[in-house]
Structure formats: structure tokens, C-alpha cells
Amino acid sequence: MLASVSAKGFVFLMRYETPDPLHPALLPGLIAAEDGLARLDERAARHAVAEGFRERGQFFDAAAALWVAGELVHVEDLVLHDSHMDARAPSHELTIAHGVLRARRRLELAEPGWALTLPGMNALRGEQGGVAADDGYPEPPNARPSADAVSERADDRDENPLADEFAELDAAIARSQRLLDFHAGSLPEPAPTLSAERAVAEPTGQLGLLFDEEWDEGARLDAWRGVLAAADQLPAGLGAAILFDAWERIEPLRRQHWLGSLLVGAYLRYRGKVASHVLAFNTGLKTIRHERRRSKDRLTRLSAFLEAMAMTADLGLKELDRLSLARTQMEMRIKDRRSNSNLPGLIDLVLSRPVVSTAMIARHLGVTQRGALNLVRELGVREITGRGRYRGWGVI
Known part of the structure; x- marks a missing residue:
């Protein structure tokens, strides 16, 4: 797979070659992952506690996503923050974990394969090119809220007495962002008398305060989406592992790098391997040692990702058994x-x-x-x- 990316006048090539699916080092992990995912999907689709299993998995996966990134977020803090009942001021890590939680819920409600399309990807990363939604992501300019959105926001005001104040803050932030975008578009080009080093440091599109001008996210996302065609020709488990490895190598998004693990579950749902829910891939990935997940050898990394899928399936089956036993005991009471x-x-x-x-x-x-x-x-x-x-x- 070959894709060209230009940034700051430089042109470099990002190449990602798909491995041999019949490589002896990958077959044991692939078989275990495919078998475990199939068992989990079959039970999760028909289980009596399937609804609770899916909802609990959202919280556990969001906390595990921060664990994989090297941050610690307690699940109980995330639950309280999601219910607007924080015991303390939310930390930066807790806010990110809640963003992961909202993205997972959005994937659960969306059609299979929506997240892999360009509009879906833009919506998940907060770009205006995506489909608007009322879960905190930016809406297109001059968009009017629907009747359902208005009624839902009214319910939020009843549940949260500070909803109106937060809405005013969001509106002020949106006005400031539009003002920044306007002035950024009117900035002149750097003067030709500046030195080469100074010219590279000058912003050209945006103000350059929060974004790296040399990091072309759009081109990197195109390069990653180019791997989808090759992944579709492979078994679902191996295709998902290749997509996640390509995400780790290409690094399309710097501020939302955690999105790659969520796209693994979305891809498995799109392929029909785990159609009952979005797989909580981070819960199994956190059990794999960092040296294997970030190894320089690609076969080692792919084997680790396949093992993470098998571990996720095993943890999911144990969670279903635990919830089923707890439900039986409480119903007896x-x-x-x-x-x-x-x-x-x-x-x-x-x-x-x-x-x-x-x-x-x-x-x-x-x-x-x-x-x-x-x-x-x-x-x-x-x-x-x-x-x-x-x-x-x-x-x-």
C-alpha cells in the first residue's frame, strides 16, 4: 500500500505492506481469536443480560483505553462523571475517557461500517464534514437542532441545573472558534526575507497554537483507509489486527489516537464477526505487555493484537457468566x-x-x-x- 503525504513542502511516502496471512507465526493466534470472537458474539447476542453487558463494556473499555495510553482513570469516577455527579473536579484524563465513552456509544448506535467511511471518520474526529449529532461533537454551520434534540436538551436541563450555563459557555467557545478561523484565514503569507527556519515555524493555515502544521491528518487518514481494501481480503480477525497495526504505524490522529482501538470493534462488527456489539478491544489489549504491543517486529505486534482479541473474548465470556450468576441470585431475593x-x-x-x-x-x-x-x-x-x-x- 503506497500513499503520498505532503506537509510544509516536503513529500514523503508512507508504505504499509500486508503480511502473509498463512505465516506459521500468525496461525495459532488467528485461530484462537476467530474462535473466541465467534463464541462471544453468539452468547452476547442471545444472553439474558446482554444489554447490561454491552453498557458495562462501554465504561470498562473507556477506562482501559486510558490505561493503554499510560493514564489511570477509575471506573467509578467515570460512571459518576457520566451521570453528572462528580465527587471532585474532573481531571483531564477523565474528560478524555468520557470522550472515548461517548464515541463508543455513537458507534453502537450507528450502522455497521459507518465509522470506516469518510463522513463517519470526520464526525468521530469532530470535523464539520461529518454528520451532525447532539452528543457534544461540532455541528455544521447554521445547523438547526431537530425536535428530538430540543426535547433531549430540555430533559438535560431538568436533570442538570447547570445545563443552561454550560450551553452558554459552549456558544461562547463556538463564537471564539469562528473568530479564530476567520483571522487565521486572513493571515498573510510569511515574508520572503525570513530565514528558512523562521519560515517553517510560521503558521500558514491555522494559528499554529494547538496543531502541528507538518502533521497532515487528512492525508494520513487517507493512507490508513487505503489499507481497508487489503484487510477486507483477509480473515476478519487478522484484518482488524492489520488495521490497528497500520493505525499505530501511520498515527493519523494525534489528539484522538485512542480512536484506533474503537475502530477495531467497528470493523469486526462491519465484517459480521462480532455483530452483537462493539468489541471492547482495550480490555484485552491492556493485558498484553508493552514490549510486545510496541515491538519493532511486525509479526510480534500482530500476534500480540490477535492475542488481545482472544483475551477480550475470554474476558467477555467470563463477564457474561458473572452477570448471569448475579442476576439469578438477586432474582431469588x-x-x-x-x-x-x-x-x-x-x-x-x-x-x-x-x-x-x-x-x-x-x-x-x-x-x-x-x-x-x-x-x-x-x-x-x-x-x-x-x-x-x-x-x-x-x-x-
């Missing part, structure tokens, strides 16, 4: 309860979140926090956070 009890709703909530707090239970079930504590005590859910102010319960 409420078999003699009245028909209008809130305990069945609490079971669904506990199975859909890695951790729940009294405030989350009270808002979801429409009870007081004292009543939420009583429901938790009756259901016998285990307390897992060990905190004084923000106690949390969940299935381990």
Missing part, C-alpha cells in the same frame, strides 16, 4: 416481593453499570436516597468503593 416493587428496576440498573450510587438509584427509580439505601440493603448488593461520602455498589 425478590421472588416473593409485590408486583409494583422497585427491586426489579434496581437489578437492571446494577447490571448495566459497573457501580451505582444512592443518587443514581434515587434518580433512576424515582425514590428518595433513604429509600435507595433500603433497596440496596434488601437486594444485598456488595459495596465496592469503600468511600465515606460517595458510596457505590456493584457486581464484581
